[in-house]
Amino acid sequence: MPELPEVETVRRGLERLIVGKTITNVEHDWPKSFPNAPTDVKQFLEGAKIVSVRRRAKVLLIELDSSYSLVIHLKMTGQLVFVANSKYEKRNMKNGIGSLEESESLAELRFGAGHPNDSLIGELPDRSTRVIFTFIDGSHLYFNDQRKFGWIRLLPTVQVPEIDFFQKVGPEPLADDFLSRDFIARIRRRANTSIKATLLDQTVIAGVGNIYADESLWGARIHPASKVLDISDEQLEILYSELRYVLNLSIEKGGSTDRNYVNAEGKRGNYIDFARVFRRENLPCPRCQTTIEKSRVAGRGTHICPDCQKL
DNA sequence: CACTTGACCTGTCCGC
DNA sequence: TGCGGACAGGTCAAGT
Numbered sequence: 001m002p003e004l005p006e007v008e009t010v011r012r013g014l015e016r017l018i019v020g021k022t023i024t025n026v027e028h029d030w031p032k033s034f035p036n037a038p039t040d041v042k043q044f045l046e047g048a049k050i051v052s053v054r055r056r057a058k059v060l061l062i063e064l065d066s067s068y069s070l071v072i073h074l075k076m077t078g079q080l081v082f083v084a085n086s087k088y089e090k091r092n093m094k095n096g097i098g099s100l101e102e103s104e105s106l107a108e109l110r111f112g113a114g115h116p117n118d119s120l121i122g123e124l125p126d127r128s129t130r131v132i133f134t135f136i137d138g139s140h141l142y143f144n145d146q147r148k149f150g151w152i153r154l155l156p157t158v159q160v161p162e163i164d165f166f167q168k169v170g171p172e173p174l175a176d177d178f179l180s181r182d183f184i185a186r187i188r189r190r191a192n193t194s195i196k197a198t199l200l201d202q203t204v205i206a207g208v209g210n211i212y213a214d215e216s217l218w219g220a221r222i223h224p225a226s227k228v229l230d231i232s233d234e235q236l237e238i239l240y241s242e243l244r245y246v247l248n249l250s251i252e253k254g255g256s257t258d259r260n261y262v263n264a265e266g267k268r269g270n271y272i273d274f275a276r277v278f279r280r281e282n283l284p285c286p287r288c289q290t291t292i293e294k295s296r297v298a299g300r301g302t303h304i305c306p307d308c309q310k311l
Numbered sequence: 312c313a314c315t316t317g318a319c320c321t322g323t324c325c326g327c
Numbered sequence: 328t329g330c331g332g333a334c335a336g337g338t339c340a341a342g343t
Contacts (some may be wrong), residue, residue: 003328023328045336058337075337077321086337128321147320149337193314259322259335299316302338 002074004173004251006261006269007058010080012227013264014053014062018141022049025134033130033143035151044068044154045133057169069160071153075262077259078143078150081266083124085138088254113179120257121266146260161187170205172245183234183240194254195231196224197298208243211256211271211278214303216243218277223309224297249274277303 002010026045028034034041048064052250055061055253060080062070072080124142127131131143131152143152153163160166170186171178186205198204199213208216217224219242222235231239250290255261258279263269272279276286285305294303 003337073337075319076335145320146322147335149320190313197314199338299333 001076001209001211001258001261003058003209003212003256005271006210006255007060007207007246008251009053009263009269010074010256011053011055011060014060014080014082017264018050018135019053019136020050021137021139022047023058023133024136024211026131028131028143030130030145033145033150033152035156038288041154043093045070045298051134056166057172057202063276068155069155071145071155071160073151074145075147075149075151077128077146079121079128079260079266080264081082081121081124081142081262082145082264083140083266084277087279097196103221105200108126120260120262120268121122124266139142151303165202168203170201170203173205173243175209180237180240184236184241187228187236187239191229192227194225195222195228195239196300198228200298200300207241210300210302211258211275212243212250213276213300214278215246217305218305218309221245221308223302223311224302226311235269246296277305279303 020220023045024047026042030040045064045232046068048066048068051060051065053060058073060072060074062072062230064070073077074080096135121144123141124144126144128144128146129142130145130148130206132148133141135141143150155163171182173183183205187198189204194215196217199208199216200210214224216239220235220239222231250269250271253269253271253274254263254267256271256275256278257268258272279294280292283292283304284290285292285308288305288307290305290307292303293306294301296302
């Protein structure tokens with residue numbers, strides 16, 4: 001579920017929270033968390049300082065000052081959550097007034113259960129925690145991943161662009177120099193494939209997943225099962241605009257929390273409140289009030305307005 | 312080469 | 328209440 005806007009939201013949080021910090025300890029309990037890693041990742045990570053946090057497609061790149069980088073894919077249920085050194089920093093924030101317990105209950109009073117900004121996760125580590133990074137100031141970065149699809153790779157920074165995925169992945173849809181004619185040309189590399197499968201293909205365009213495929217296709221009034229061949233340049237031009245619109249809007253809203261996505265502070269995103277079709281089956285289309293339907297296209301749950309989006 | 316399907320996983324929900 | 332099975336969807340490998 002983390003797609004481009006969710007990964008970008010995590011990236012912005014991490015950039016603010018961990019750049020400049022030095023790693024003092026790394027623990028991981030799931031061997032596949034570091035596939036094909038050097039014999040002992042601790043040896044390569046401990047003592048290294050975070051230089052930058054970047055994103056390409058749905059992949060995060062954490063550059064270290066040791067000439068190595070962490071390459072992280074959250075896949076379906078991955079989370080990267082930063083937790084500051086709790087007791088010391090909380091006491092300082094309260095200027096020494098009141099106990100830790102009191103400051104925590106104040107936070108609960110301020111946000112309340114179910115508030116959009118309420119943290120979605122409890123005490124960490126929890127049973128989904130796969131990797132724990134500890135920094136020199138006592139803060140932690142937790143990599144949680146319920147379904148264990150996500151991974152972290154440790155690579156020499158110069159080798160990062162050489163990995164298969166980056167060799168094949170398409171352009172960033174929000175790049176300033178990514179124009180509608182580029183979008184149309186890339187989409188037209190497919191002909192008999194459905195437009196939804198084409199949007200989801202990371203070698204065509206980077207970063208689009210199920211949520212923003214459905215949302216942008218609704219915006220452009222295109223049926224997700226339409227073959228690329230049957231879609232006009234004019235419609236693709238609109239799809240280009242709608243895709244950039246929904247991706248930008250979602251970044252602005254902090255991404256979509258459909259199930260368990262959270263940002264680098266463990267908080268939910270709010271795009272889903274603005275979604276027009278995704279997860280809105282049996283609700284009215286915001287444009288024409290027709291009941292939204294859910295079906296299956298390209299092997300994915302797919303939401304459409306049957307009146308706005310015809311084959 | 313173009314395109315589709317299954318595997319990787321676990322938590323949740325639905326029907327019996 | 329418990330239990331089996333379907334479902335969630337990003338990517339790669341294997342299949343047509």
